[in-house]
Amino acid sequence: MKLEALPWLILFLPLLAAGIITLFTLRNKAVSAALSIGAIVTGFVLTLIFIKVNGFAGSETALNWLSIGNLNVDFGLKLDALSLMMLLIVTGVGSAIHIYSYGYMHEDPAFSRFFACLSLFTFSMLGIVLSNSFLQMFIFWELVGVSSYLLIGFWFEKASAADACKKAFLTNRIGDFGFMLGILMIFTVAGSLNFSSIKDQLVANPTLLGGTATLAGLLIFCGGMGKSAQFPLHVWLPDAMEGPTPVSALIHAATMVAAGVYMLCRVFFIFTPDALTAISWIGGFTALLAALIAVQQNDIKRILAYSTLSQLGYMVMGVGLAAPEAGMFHLTTHAFFKALLFLGAGSLIHAMHHEQDIWKMGALRKKMPVTYWTFMVGTLALAGVWPLSGFFSKDAILAAAHHHSLPLFILAVGVAGLTTFYMFRLVFVTFFGEAKSHDVDHAHESPGVMVWPLRILAVLSIIAGVIGIEGLFSEALKPGGEHPHGVLAQLIYPFQHAPVAACSGLAAFAVGLFAAWKLYANAKSDPLPAKLGGLSRAMANRFYFDELYEATVIRLHDLISTISDWIDRWIVEGFCLGLVRGGTDLTGRALRLAQTGNLQTYAFLFVLGVAVLLWFVLGK
Amino acid sequence: MNLSLMSLEISVVVLGIVVLLADLWMPAERKRMLGYAAAAALGLLFVNTFVGQCSCNSDGTTAGGMFIQDAFSGFFKRFFLLAAALVLVLAVEFSDRIAAGVSEYYSLIIFALAGMLFAASANDFTMLFVSIELITITFYVLTIFTRGKVTSLEAGVKYLILGALSSAFMIYGIALVWGTTGKFNFNELAAVSSQFAENKLFLFGVLFILVGLGFKIAAFPFQMWTPDVYQGAPTPTAAFLAVGSKAAGFVLLLRFLFVAIPSVTAHWDKLLIIVSAITILYGNLCAIPQRNLKRLLGYSSIAHAGYLLLGVAALTGAGQAAVLYYLGGYLFTTLAAFAVIAIAMRHLDSEDIGGLAGLHQRSPLLAATLTIAMVSLAGIPPLAGFFGKFLLLKAVIEQGATNHGYYCLAFTALVGVVISLYYYFGVVRAIYFSKETPDAPPITMSLPAKLVIVICLAGMFYLGLFPSKMLNLASEATFALGLIAR
DSSP states (O other): OOOTHHHHHHHHHHHHHHHHHHHTOTTOHHHHHHHHHHHHHHHHHHHHHHHHHHTTOOEEEEEEEEEETTEEEEEEEEESHHHHHHHHHHHHHHHHHHHHHHHHTTTOTTHHHHHHHHHHHHHHHHHHHHBOBHHHHHHHHHHHHHHHHHHHTTTTTSHHHHHHHHHHHHHHHHHHHHHHHHHHHHHHHHSOOBHHHHHHHHHHOTTTTGGGHHHHHHHHHHHHHHHTTOTTSTTHHHHGGGSOHHHHHIIIIISHHHHHHHHHHHTGGGOOHHHHHHHHHHHHHHHHHHHHHHHTOOBHHHHHHHHHHHHHHHHHHHHHTTOHHHHHHHHHHHHHHHHHHHHHHHHHHHHTTSOOBGGGOOOHHHHOHHHHHHHHHHHHHHHTOTTSHHHHHHHHHHHHHHHHOHHHHHHHHHHHHHHHHHHHHHHHHHHSSOOOSTHHHHOOOOOHHHHHHHHHHHHHHHHGGGSSHHHHHHHHHSTTOOOOOSHHHHHHHHHHHOHHHHHHHHHHHHHHHHHHHHHHTTOSSOSHHHHHTHHHHHHHTGGGHHHHHIIIIIHHHHHHHHHHHHIIIIIIIIIIIHHHHHHHHHHHHHHHHHOOSOHHHHHHHHHHHHHHHHIIIIIO | OOGGGGHHHHHHHHHHHHHHHHHHHSOGGGHHHHHHHHHHHHHHHHHHHHHSOOGGGSOEEETTTTEEESHHHHHHHHHHHHHHHHHHHHHHHHGGGOOSOHHHHHHHHHHHHHHHHHHHHBOBHHHHHHHHHHHHHHHHHHHTOSTTOHHHHHHHHHHHHHHHHHHHHHHHHHHHHHHHHOOOBHHHHHHHHGGGTTOHHHHHHHHHHHHHHHHHHTOTTSOTHHHHHHHHSOHHHHHHIIIIIHHHHHHHHHHIIIIISHHHHTTOHHHHHHHHHHHHHHHHHHHTTOOBHHHHHHHHHHHHHHHHHHHHHTTSHHHHHHHHHHHHHHHHHHHHHHHHHHHHTTTOSSOBGGGGTTHHHHOHHHHHHHHHHHHHHHTOTTSHHHHHHHHHHHHHHHGGGTOTHHHHHHHHHHHHHHHHHHHHHHHHHHHHSOSSOOOOOOOOOOHHHHHHHHHHHHHHHHHHHOOHHHHHHHHHHHHHTTOOOO
């Protein structure tokens, strides 16, 4: 392998940028932004150079980090098609979002802090991608948790943002706890935390993990469940939209939430068939649930957030259906078009003076043509229209579902229809019809620094399906499988390989589009609540999951904490510590009484001491 | 008699006399310079021990075996020289509060230093007693030097009477030991001491000698004088008492226990454990309610005598090396604390802790120094106090297999450390978190005083972060003495 130092540089440049910004350049906006953007763009360029020189061949570099007893922990980088591709996504999409942020956040007083957090996040995310062991991945996993906490709560003076970042962090911690248990379980059996060495052991001895294999796999999946916001830990993601919109694009579309799926693919060899079935159903259920909720949301970012949830469910389902390459493929295309949609939404919000309600927009098609066209591309890609990227990746998952499980296939097709429906609902209401508020009259296209990232991402959203990404993942995750070469072959491959899935997908799109057009083409207000009644209310209220958790988990937790607080305050602190502390204090004060200041007493005690000493040594 | 072995002691005594004589011709306003000159001379002597020809680097005995020069005494002589040089600078800072006879104050410090140097080389009872008396009697005068203050007078009288009492016990003990064995020299005594290990009269004498030494190091139950004397004595005196006098006690104690009567000492692990444990607890517990900073340091000095006794009680070379190391850290830490008291509290009548309020605004350097000194006394990394305590505890725990009492002792020491955190941080709290911060002007200090502060700070950090060099010196010192016990 040539240019071995490059991956290290790519990983640590953003950390360096974050450090310098925090320590030195907080007051200087331009330098801060230049450092942060420079770090990630350099990372992107270096990644391209590295791939150009070395190709996607797998390799690993490691430094010994610490050794305790016979536990040796390396700090290493795993470089194979999976991680290099992911590296490209994170640095590439990340670069676009960093540049966009320069325009979007320009008036924010804490501009430099924003870029410091962004760079810290990039560092953590790259760390996950490049990790070669569970321990290292877990550390960066937690770092991602921390940096996303900082970013979601960036406007911490808003109570809702402060609550949202807390919620995101705590919900993720629950998943991480399971993740850690899973890691410990695997470590006790395999005696190693390195991915390659665990894989080698499992290949040599498939029953290594014995009866606990399924449990270990599911515990590991818990980590992914938290980060990728799968049911029942999905509640944090929509709230996390309180962060600035570029953050939503970066973290909650392209990178952080993808970490869970990436991790599942990285350690795919661990999962037993039973574990995979459970994973696929959780993914499928999440996809359906989130799609249903998205139908009745009115906040533009929340619609996109639930759409993200739903697509993450798709990816997880893909992994669960033993098609990790399909999951990763969808992750990649989704990173492009969902980042595009979020940035487009940001552009709208920016133009509308931070108005996020779609029912106050409308008719923005003419005012903001670039945003409109790029948003349209993103929507079509997300809806899975041939020949845009989303079609191919969604088709790969549908094909896997069709191959393995009929119920999941039907569910997935239904979700595809719902996806088209809610996305076109969004498009029709915001861009078409009449202006629904005065802000629309003053809206104008965003500056170049914001629309250029949109254009680039739009191009990627169109072509990402046919430039060989799927083949790359197939080779990395399922060596030996057949996959098409050349653009033309890739364009028609789905119809040859799995015609039922491809046609069902397109049919779902048609149905969804028709329904959306029928209901929302010229609507001034939402007609669905009247038609669906209670169901609509349930959807709008996210099926009352937050309320349910509030009433059960949080209430229980409050109770336990009240009891613990009482025990700590009165028994530990008051009785035990109080006794020790009071006793010590009292002894001190009592002993002080011997120190009378009276010389005769001193002399007497002195002689008494001598007498005791003599008795102790000689008298016994 | 080979006087060249004593050249260091002789030059110190000559320096003392020169200072005393120079006073006659020195105009009053130049007397400040005299102190600095004396301190500089001692500093030069100290540096000379490392780079030049110094008697303290040679080996041998003289004066008929009374005076021994080896690496062990060399280690302590460097210690005393450095301590005295730093204390002299403090004394100059303090001189405006001494009514008359400032130069005598300086020269008495130098004479006390001479006593300590002789103590480091004492190898028989005559030298032991004479050097102790030289130290103690000069300290009587040093304690009482601010005659105008009642507390100073009171402290001096108490120290005098109790000191005389302990000297009486000691001389009686020496007489008994001589009476039973007929030996004065430590090496000769060592050869016969095992025959007397069961002789009660002999043990009686040995214990009386230990009473005298216990008084010097302020070990329980002979610690009563410490807080009163520390509180009343002028600050430089208290500083020298805490560092120099205590170390002189330890150098004699170590040589007496492990050179003169090793076969008796080997059976006294239980006694030493108990004395050490009680001393630690007594010092720390009594310090809790103290409001006077110097009194608090007096109790803390008792507690530290207890910690140092840990290393003695371990009865191993590692323990003794730990004692030496700990004393090194204790020197910088204690002198730093007293230096801050001398400089920051000079305008106050009493050294009440409340007087520290607002110190961090008046002089951030002094506030930081006192804080670091307190943290080091409490034994928190990365400062000298931590590593010293670590070595002491390690030495004790290593001996745990032979006697489980050592585990109890280590536990007691840890309890003592926890208690001490409370009152040491009380001082830190007073500096930074006092409610009413007086609008006092910034504190100015002279360049030499600043130098002392910086040396103490550097010493605390150096010994805490890079312990190996000092540890080598300490190990060599104990090794040279052949103290690898049992």
